[in-house]
Amino acid sequence: MNTDKSISGLIKNYKYGYSLEQAFYKSQEIYDREIENIFLKNWILAGHTSQIPNPGDYFLFEFDKESIIITRTKKDEVKALINVCRHRGSHVCLNKEGNTTAFTCPYHAWSYDLEGTLIAARIMSNDFEKSENGLHQAHVELVGGQIYISLAEEPLSLKGMQEDLADVFDQYGFDHMKLVEQRTYPIEANWKLAVENYQECYHCAPSHLDYAKIHALALAPKKFQPMKDKFLKENTSNIRTKASPYYFDLAKEGDEGYQYDRNPLLKGIKSGSRDGKPVAPLLGKVNEYGNGASEFSVGPTTYYLIYDDHMVGFRFLPTSLNTCIADVFWFVRGDAIKGKDYDLEELLWLWHVTILDDEKIIIDNKKGVDSHFYAPGKLSEMEMMEQHFLNWYLKALS
């Protein structure tokens, strides 16, 4: 039995092939370190450029104790401004979204332009330097219209991913998608229970009846693997099939982890919908409904599932030790017209019901993990991706 309850002791005594010790889900000290070592360091999906088409447009991206203004400048650049006044710390921007020429703090009227530069501060002494008091900023990187931010001083590199997956972004038309819906699902559990849930499809067959009618990934490996082999062999789609498994502990040194893979859907299924039929026009340059779907992920908290006709984004973020949120984003090609080219409710259906299932599962998981009688349990081979997450997580925490 592991009696060293320090963080380093807990990390050192982790048993490969098993789930985590309870302390990782209940310790405020560990949570605080996760914020420092993961959420203030790795790249996070902040939103999509279609949310801020015009200069001066902005929206707030918030998690844990942080609020960040994502805005488009007059030079048409995307900036991520920390929403904390450099005077006495008030939130500067209170609206969730809007259009403005400057952000003026509601407390003492310090005013910042769209670049975050302090442009007005009344009645300050002569030795006060406005140039040194601009809003703090996060790094921003765009992948097509996907806006990622990093709150690190020196962010991990996304360059390798951008080059490696340029063909994927081009084929799916990342530059020309639009966000048609974002929904936030609050979950009363530690964020890792939500991320771990997303990493494995061992639970798909028993828990997600609707997903399991669409995705081959819900099958046991001995059925899935031959189906995937056949899928790759007979493939006529122009979408890339070559995988890039650089996720979690498989990431290259200095790079943010990422993954790309293409997997079969069940026989006759064209898209992730109620009945497997298409729910929107083909994305980008996609040549046909190819009976597959692509997985794409960036960093530890952002995941995409790309069907031939729409893309679903997932983002998991902590709000406190015992609470997190799952955000889901739905994208279609930019010129698709609502009501004509796609029915919004049909588009949303599969992942809305699936995430509601997950919310319930994760909360019941949390209740048991809280028990004095919880102990790490053995993982299935269908939970290998979760194992990679755990390997990476324990290293990130160190």
Added chain:
Amino acid sequence: MNTDKSISGLIKNYKYGYSLEQAFYKSQEIYDREIENIFLKNWILAGHTSQIPNPGDYFLFEFDKESIIITRTKKDEVKALINVCRHRGSHVCLNKEGNTTAFTCPYHAWSYDLEGTLIAARIMSNDFEKSENGLHQAHVELVGGQIYISLAEEPLSLKGMQEDLADVFDQYGFDHMKLVEQRTYPIEANWKLAVENYQECYHCAPSHLDYAKIHALALAPKKFQPMKDKFLKENTSNIRTKASPYYFDLAKEGDEGYQYDRNPLLKGIKSGSRDGKPVAPLLGKVNEYGNGASEFSVGPTTYYLIYDDHMVGFRFLPTSLNTCIADVFWFVRGDAIKGKDYDLEELLWLWHVTILDDEKIIIDNKKGVDSHFYAPGKLSEMEMMEQHFLNWYLKALS
């Protein structure tokens, strides 16, 4: 003044004859130790066999962070299964009660039979031993139909009590009672304030007008003692009067503490009811309304008050440092018919109003104990049972 604020310092500096220092009610560290040393060790009332008459019947018993499935097996045994999947810790059983042949985890479908044995786990490696992955279990002991559980590895003995009180259980017909109502009263206070409240009748006269019209125990000792002497002398009831004062620090080494005692009711009173009249048929082999009531307790959290015609059970359990629940159970003889032999509302009346009074008292007690100006106060001789509780508690915490 006590300046050593460590747990051992606080225990060492306890002043006999006084209430506890504030820290015992406000320290999370002390609370955590109470869970370990008391609630995961002593016997607790989990429920009654009349709740699970048939094989496959089950109900959940929950407190603090624990959930335990109380179930009847095909061999007609009662089992207490820890409701935590051995895989990744999810609650396995989500329904509060029901009937089943197996408990299948809603997350990854690991399945356990009524004995808690793991009978199915999909897609696990060859070295995985199902036989080593059954649900953890609590010890179970039945006293008549009363189901007690102990979460200890080596539970305290209940054998002495079973032998000592066999005549009591027989006279009252413990084997043939049925549970007709259970109510849960949440209280915004540390659990010890609720247990201490139950230990003493010093508050009965000022706080419980209805109780005080029924029970001689609400009287001052100098009035109560002669009344009890007379009651014992003139007694014609066949119910045992010999006391067994093995509670708290008076328990025998290695045994769970327990108490039996029989006390007079006020003149003309036959039962614990609105007007002192009977509210149900005589229990078991009881020969007459004997103008008395028996006290029976098991361990630190389970108490019974047995009138000649019905029994009321009380259970106090922590839900967090600052919250607890009082559960009240009402029992009548098993063949009594509702509406004919007893009126449920009349049966419940006295203890429903009395516990509501207590709930209020305990919360007002907590508010004052939270003050910087609270200090341990001197106990009355009517609080000697509370003194025994405190003696035991401080030793249990050590």
Added chain:
Amino acid sequence: MNTDKSISGLIKNYKYGYSLEQAFYKSQEIYDREIENIFLKNWILAGHTSQIPNPGDYFLFEFDKESIIITRTKKDEVKALINVCRHRGSHVCLNKEGNTTAFTCPYHAWSYDLEGTLIAARIMSNDFEKSENGLHQAHVELVGGQIYISLAEEPLSLKGMQEDLADVFDQYGFDHMKLVEQRTYPIEANWKLAVENYQECYHCAPSHLDYAKIHALALAPKKFQPMKDKFLKENTSNIRTKASPYYFDLAKEGDEGYQYDRNPLLKGIKSGSRDGKPVAPLLGKVNEYGNGASEFSVGPTTYYLIYDDHMVGFRFLPTSLNTCIADVFWFVRGDAIKGKDYDLEELLWLWHVTILDDEKIIIDNKKGVDSHFYAPGKLSEMEMMEQHFLNWYLKALS
């Protein structure tokens, strides 16, 4: 960068001219020390004698974990009794206000007279001394009808203030005011953010449009100072204009800090009201509407704004680390008749809307201060009073 996160390290590394480090707003350890060093030591406004005109009248004054009974004795003295029974700590008085001859604990009926003396405790042993078990008491000092209490063993002196400001209390008729309304505004933020907000009028122009139409203090110093010079020069009011700036770190050794000052209102303004017109009869011996208003404060949490025709009191108190309350008291001369001499809604209007603005500002301030990216910012010259508060606060915490 400050890496010493101990309280003394944080205090030592405070940078003069800047706001506080985040830890001062988020550390439970610092909060606990604030309670000990400030709220259990400095004088606090408890209420007004017009709330307890007759012997036996009482009301409860409550903050953080404390409840104090403010009562008038048969000898016509005001007492502050700690509402914690000396037996097992229950709140003794449960009603928010009333009239009584004794306070009898609802738990075990220990009874205390209006002086706090224990007059009855049933069934206690012979060695129990009632005389040693009276309710704990706070020190009480009256300033006119204003009731201040100190929970310190040895309170700071208010004598200097009483002598210095005797003329002010006489002119405004402190002895003959009445409290006509008290409202409590809960704020989801650390109490210091509320007190700091009250210390500076740098935020008045951008945040308080209604206040800024009335008070010259909302102007920039370069406009305010000449206006104040002119106001003092042309003054014909009989209200004292000489300032007493003995607040916070400017208090005399051993004395509670206090302030008196008189400042101009904007041109044509007679009172703090919706339109600047009078809202009540002139206070005390005030000879005219003098186009000014006086500031008066006692200790760190009690502030008054005295218009010629009414007085508004402000009190800021913590309820937990992350919550506080602002209480606002409105006073008029004692013989003014509601509906005839003053319209209550008009009287309340300005400060009701102003405090609602502040509540919002303070909460948005708290949100930003919670961020990892908050850092102390440079104060404006309009925040000098806040600087005095911070100087005093850091010393008080030491």
